[in-house]
Amino acid sequence: xxxxxxKLIHKYLRHDKKFPHVWCPGCGNGIxxxxxxxxxxxxxxxxxxxxxxxxxxxxxxxxxxxxxxxLHTTHGRALTFATGIKLAxxxxxxxxxxxxxxxxxxxxxxFIHAARRNLNLTSIIINNQIYGMTGGQHSPTTxxxxxxxxxxxxxxxxxxSIAELAVTAGAPFVARCTVYHAKMLDELIEKAVRKRGxxxxxxxxxxxxxxxxRNEMGDPVTMMxxxxxxAVTVENSSKMTxxxxxDKFTIGILxxxxxxxxxxxxxxxxxxxxx
Amino acid sequence: MISNLxxxxxxxxxxxxxxxxxxxxxxxxxxxxxxxPASEIGEILSVRLPQIDGTFIQMEDEIAGMGAxxxxxxxxxxxxxxxxxxxxxxxxxxxxxxxxSEVPCVVVNVMRGGASTGLPTHPAQGDVxxxxxxxxxxxxxxxxxxxxxxxxxxxxxxxxxxxxxYRVPVIVLSDEMVAHTRETxxxxxxxxxxxxxxxxxxxxxxxxxxxxxxxxxxxPMAAFGQGYxxxxxxxxxxxxxxxxxxxxxxxxxxxxxxxxITQGFxxxxxxxxxxxxxxxxxxxxxxxxxxxxxxxxxxAREQGIKAGLLQLITLFPFPRHTVESVLRQSRAVLxxxxxxxxxxxxxKRVNQGISxxxxxxxxxxxxxxxxEICLSLRKL
Numbered sequence: 174x175x176x177x178x179x180k181l182i183h184k185y186l187r188h189d190k191k192f193p194h195v196w197c198p199g200c201g202n203g204i205x206x207x208x209x210x211x212x213x214x215x216x217x218x219x220x221x222x223x224x225x226x227x228x229x230x231x232x233x234x235x236x237x238x239x240x241x242x243x244l245h246t247t248h249g250r251a252l253t254f255a256t257g258i259k260l261a262x263x264x265x266x267x268x269x270x271x272x273x274x275x276x277x278x279x280x281x282x283x284f285i286h287a288a289r290r291n292l293n294l295t296s297i298i299i300n301n302q303i304y305g306m307t308g309g310q311h312s313p314t315t316x317x318x319x320x321x322x323x324x325x326x327x328x329x330x331x332x333x334s335i336a337e338l339a340v341t342a343g344a345p346f347v348a349r350c351t352v353y354h355a356k357m358l359d360e361l362i363e364k365a366v367r368k369r370g371x372x373x374x375x376x377x378x379x380x381x382x383x384x385x386x387r388n389e390m391g392d393p394v395t396m397m398x399x400x401x402x403x404a405v406t407v408e409n410s411s412k413m414t415x416x417x418x419x420d421k422f423t424i425g426i427l428x429x430x431x432x433x434x435x436x437x438x439x440x441x442x443x444x445x446x447x448x
Numbered sequence: 449m450i451s452n453l454x455x456x457x458x459x460x461x462x463x464x465x466x467x468x469x470x471x472x473x474x475x476x477x478x479x480x481x482x483x484x485p486a487s488e489i490g491e492i493l494s495v496r497l498p499q500i501d502g503t504f505i506q507m508e509d510e511i512a513g514m515g516a517x518x519x520x521x522x523x524x525x526x527x528x529x530x531x532x533x534x535x536x537x538x539x540x541x542x543x544x545x546x547x548x549s550e551v552p553c554v555v556v557n558v559m560r561g562g563a564s565t566g567l568p569t570h571p572a573q574g575d576v577x578x579x580x581x582x583x584x585x586x587x588x589x590x591x592x593x594x595x596x597x598x599x600x601x602x603x604x605x606x607x608x609x610x611x612x613x614y615r616v617p618v619i620v621l622s623d624e625m626v627a628h629t630r631e632t633x634x635x636x637x638x639x640x641x642x643x644x645x646x647x648x649x650x651x652x653x654x655x656x657x658x659x660x661x662x663x664x665x666x667x668p669m670a671a672f673g674q675g676y677x678x679x680x681x682x683x684x685x686x687x688x689x690x691x692x693x694x695x696x697x698x699x700x701x702x703x704x705x706x707x708x709i710t711q712g713f714x715x716x717x718x719x720x721x722x723x724x725x726x727x728x729x730x731x732x733x734x735x736x737x738x739x740x741x742x743x744x745x746x747x748a749r750e751q752g753i754k755a756g757l758l759q760l761i762t763l764f765p766f767p768r769h770t771v772e773s774v775l776r777q778s779r780a781v782l783x784x785x786x787x788x789x790x791x792x793x794x795x796k797r798v799n800q801g802i803s804x805x806x807x808x809x810x811x812x813x814x815x816x817x818x819x820e821i822c823l824s825l826r827k828l
Contacts, residue, residue, distance in 0.1 A: 191690060221675050226519075237679055237690060242672040244522065245681035245691075246515065247545050253512040257519025257527070258672060260503045261477055265523065265673050283515075286508040439503065446498035 185210045185220070187240050195234050199393035201352035201378030205299055206235055208355060209268075212362035224258055224267045226251045228275035230306045231380075232299045235270050249280025252287040252296065259292050263436045266295075266366065273300040274312040277333050281313070288342035288371055292435045295365045295372045298335055301380035309383030320387040336427050339373040345432040346372035350424050351400035352379060357424065364426070370434050377404070377422070457634050462600045462627040463488040463530075465635070466556060466620070467496065469604030470528055472641050475554070476502035477527040479516035481509050481535055484569045485624040486558040489530035510535035514542035514555070521551045522680060524671025526608060526645075530556035533566055533575055536582070543617055544583030545682040547705070550615035550659075550669070552646055554607045559623040559735075561786075561813045570813030571624035573735055576790040579619045580764045586702060588709040590618045590716060591764040593734040594626055598633045603761060609644040610716060614708055615666050621763065623786070625736035625815050649676060660687045661700070665708030709765055717767035720759040723749065727756025729825050730778040732771065732795055734760040737784050737816050744821035755825055763791065768798045780804040780828040784816050804828070 182188050196202045213223065223241040227233040229248035236243035242265070246254045251269040259267045276284050276298045287294065303321060304310040311321040313333045320327060336349040346368040348361040358376060365372035379385060379396035390396045407425035410418060460468075467489055470478075478493040480486075494504040503520070507513040513529045520527040531539060536557045546553055559575050561567025566574075575582075579591040590610055594603045600622065607618040649656050649668040658678040659667050670676035683691040684698050692698060709716065720738075723745055724730060733741040738759040748755035758774045760767060775781060775795075781803055783792035792807035799805050808824045810816050 190688070220677060222673060224672050237681070240677055242677050243679045244519075244672075245679070245683065246518075247541055247682055250511065250515045250542065253507065253515025253542075254519035254522070256505070256507070256512070257477070257479060257516035257521070258523045259519075260505060260516070261520035261523035261525040261527075262671075262673050282508050283512055286512070439498070443498040443501060446495065 181210050181214055185213065185240055186238055191238050194238060196231060197382045199379070199381060200231070201301065201376075201380075202231060202235065202299060204352040204355050205297065205358070205376050205378065206238065208358040208362055209297065210239070211359045212366060215359075215363050216366055218266055222264065222266055224255070224265050225270065226255045226258070226267065227270045228272070228280060230272040230275050230304065232270050232272040232275065249275050249278070249283060251275070252280065252283045252294070255294050256287065256292060259294055260436065260439075263293070268295045268297065268366065270297045270299070273298065273302060273314040273335065274304050277313045277335055277338065285338070285342040288339050288344035288373070290435055291343065291345060291371045291432050293369055293371070295368070295374070297362065297374045297376065299376050299378045300335055301378045301384060302332070303380050303384040305380045305383045309387065321384070336373065336375045339375070340428045343432070344373050345370040345428070345430045347427045348373070348425065349375045349377070349422070349427060351377040351404050353397045353400035354404065354424060361426070368429070370432055457632055459630055459632055460597050461488065461630050462594070462597050462622060463558070464492060465597045465600035465633060466594075466604050466622065467492045468635060469601035470554070470608065471496060471500070472601070472638060472643070473605040473608035474526045474643055474645070475528050475608060476500070477517065477520040477525045478503075478529065479505045479507050479520070479527070480513040480529045480531060481507055483532045483535045485560055485627050486530040486532045486556065488627070489556060510538040511542065514539040517553050518542060518546050518551045521553050522672050524674065526552070526612070528554040528556065530558065532558050532560045534564070536575060536578065540582040543589075544585065544587060546617040547583065547587040547589060548682050548684070549680050550667075550705075551617070552611040552615055553617050554604070554611055554620060555617055556620045556622060558627045559621060561811070567813045569624050571736060571786060571815060572811070572813065573621075573623060573737065573786040573790070575621065576763060576787065579621055588616060588706050589764060590614070590616055590709070590762070591621060592618065592718070592761055593621045593763050595735050595738040595759065596626065597629060597631045600626065601633070601635055605641055605643070606718070609642065612646045613644050613666070614712055614716070615646065615669060616709065621735065623736050648674070653677070657687050658689045659685060659701070661704050665704050665711060713765060716762060716765060717770065718761035719767050719770045720761065722757040722759065724756035724758055724774060726754055727777070728754040728779045729782065729828050730756045730758055730774050731782045731784065731821060731825070732758045732760065732774065732791070733784055734763060734791065737786060740816050740818045741784060741821050743818035744825065747818060747822050748825050751822075751826075753825055760791070766794050766798070771795060771798050772802070775799050775803040778803050780806060782806050782808060782821065782824055782828060784808040784821050784824070786810050786816060
C-alpha cells in the first residue's frame with residue numbers, strides 16, 4: 174500500500190469503525206469509493222461540509238464507510254433527501270451515490286426531476302446493470318438478451334442509457350466512465366463536484382457475481398477487459414463511423430453547460446417576497 | 449412577518465390557521481405536492497416562507513416531499529409537509545424512515561373521504577389507523593387531531609414542539625370540514641406561545657454518540673454541517689448510528705424508541721373534557737365530529753340527559769387512562785366517527801367490559817350532526 178493511499182484511508186474512512194465492508198471481492202464499488210476520496214482530497218473540502226447520501230443496494234452501503242455527514246436513505250430516494258439538505262443549508266457539498274435500479278427504476282422520477290430542477294448537487298450512479306444485493310434480478314440498464322435471475326430466458330426489455338437520460342432531463346453536467354478507467358474517474362468526479370449545478374457521473378461497474386456469471390463474464394478481470402474494449406472516449410468517438418460505434422459506448426464529459434442554479438433563483442424569490 | 453396576524457380578530461380558514469401555527473412554531477421548510485383539500489397550506493407557505501428566509505419547494509410527488517422534509521430537518525431546519533389520503537399513502541415509506549432515524553418533522557393529513565382516490569372532496573376520518581400504523585414495522589408515532597380553526601393553530605404548534613422534544617414525526621389529522629371552515633379567531637401573540645427546539649449535543653464531536661440512551665430516551669441531535677459527522681440510516685442501528693444485526697443492540701434500540709414516548713405520556717396524551725364531571729353518558733369524539741358532539745351534549749343536557757364529552761386531541765399514543773376513567777363513571781359511551789369505527793375499536797379495547805360502548809358511523813361524506821348524536825344518546 175502506498176503511503177499516500179494509507180494517508181487518505183486514515184483521513185477519510187471510518188477505518189477503525191466499520192470495516193471490513195460488505196462488498197464481494199473484486200467489486201467495482203471499492204474503485205469508485207477510492208476515486209471519490211481522491212477527488213474530494215484534491216478539491217480540498219473539509220469533511221464537515223460534505224454530505225454523502227445514498228439509497229438502497231450495494232451502492233447504498235458506501236456512506237457508512239466514510240467520515241463525512243453520511244445518510245443512508247430509502248430505496249431510490251437519496252436525491253429527495255439531498256434536495257432538502259441542500260435547500261436547508263446551501264453551504265454543504267451534497268453528493269449522492271445510487272445504483273442503476275435505485276436511480277432509474279424506483280427513483281427514476283426523482284432523478285429526472287432533480288436534473289430538471291438543477292440544485293447544486295452531485296449524483297454518482299453506479300451502473301452494474303443488475304440488482305446485485307437482492308440476488309441478480311434485471312434492472313432498467315440490463316441489456317437486451319442478457320440473463321438474470323428474473324430473465325432466465327433472456328431479457329426482452331431495452332436498457333436505459335443513464336447519462337443520455339440525464340442530458341435529456343436537463344442536467345447541465347453529465348459524464349460517464351467505467352471502473353477500468355479509474356484515473357479518468359477521479360478527474361470526472363472532481364469536475365462534477367466542482368460544477369455549479371446538478372452534475373451526474375455514471376460509472377459502469379462490474380457485478381461479476383450476479384451479472385457476469387450469468388453472462389459469460391464470471392470474474393472481475395473479464396468484465397474489466399470488456400469495459401476496456403467497449404468504452405470509447407467522447408473525443409475518439411467523433412472520429413469513428415456509426416457502424417464501428419454500434420457495440421461501443423462513450424466515456425468522458427457528455428455535456429457541460431451553464432444553467433441558473435435553483436438556490437440562486439430562490440434567493441431572488443426571497444428578495445421579491447420581501448419587497 | 450410572522451407576528452403580523454397575532455392578537456387580532458381574524459376570519460381564517462383552518463388551513464390558513466394551520467400555516468400560522470407552523471410558522472409560529474418555527475417551521476422554515478415545506479416540501480409537498482398539491483392535493484385537495486390540503487393545497488392551501490402549500491400555496492400560502494410558498495408566499496410566506498421566502499418572506500422570512502424559509503424555503504418552500506413543490507416536489508415531483510409526495511414521496512419526494514417527505515424525503516425533502518427529512519433532509520431539511522437533518523440539516524437543522526424545522527420542516528413539514530401537508531397532504532390528503534392518497535398522498536399520505538405515498539409518504540408512509542419515508543415516515544417510517546423518520547421514525548427509525550428519529551428525525552423531527554410534522555406531517556399534516558387533511559382527510560377526505562374514501563379509500564383510494566375516494567371522495568374528493570368531502571370530509572372523513574378514515575385515515576386514523578393509517579396515521580398510527582401506515583408505515584411498516586413496529587414504530588412509535590404521535591397522532592393529533594384538530595377540530596376547530598383555533599386548534600389548527602394551537603395543535604400545530606404543539607405538534608412541532610412534541611416532534612422536536614421527542615425526535616419523532618408527528619401527524620396532524622385535519623379533515624376537509626376543519627380545513628375549509630372559516631371562523632373568527634384571535635391568535636395568541638408570539639410571546640404567549642411556548643416553542644420547543646431539539647436539543648443539540650453539548651459534548652465535543654469526538655465524544656458524540658448520536659443514538660446513545662439517556663434518562664429521557666431522546667439523544668441530542670446534531671445538524672449536518674455542525675461539526676458532528678455521524679451516520680443516519682433507516683437500518684436498525686447501534687448507539688453510533690451504524691447498522692447492526694446484534695440481538696442485544698436491536699432490542700435496546702427498539703425498546704428505547706417506544707420508551708421515549710411512554711415516558712412522555714403525561715404531556716403527549718392530550719384530551720379536553722366538557723361536562724364530564726357528572727356525566728352518565730359520555731361521547732368520545734375527535735376532529736370536526738367533536739364540534740358536533742359538544743353541541744349535542746348541550747342539547748342533551750337541556751333535555752335532561754346527563755351527557756358529557758371527552759374530546760381526544762391525541763389519538764396516538766391512545767390516551768387510555770383518561771378514556772378508562774370516563775368509562776368507569778359512564779353508564780354508556782358513544783363514539784361517533786366519520787369512518788366505519790376506528791377509534792371505537794380502541795375505546796372497546798380499553799373498555800374490557802367496564803361500560804357499554806356504542807359506535808355511530810357516517811361514511812357518506814357528510815358531517816355527523818349534533819341532532820344525530822343527541823338522538824343516539826337518547827337511545828343509550
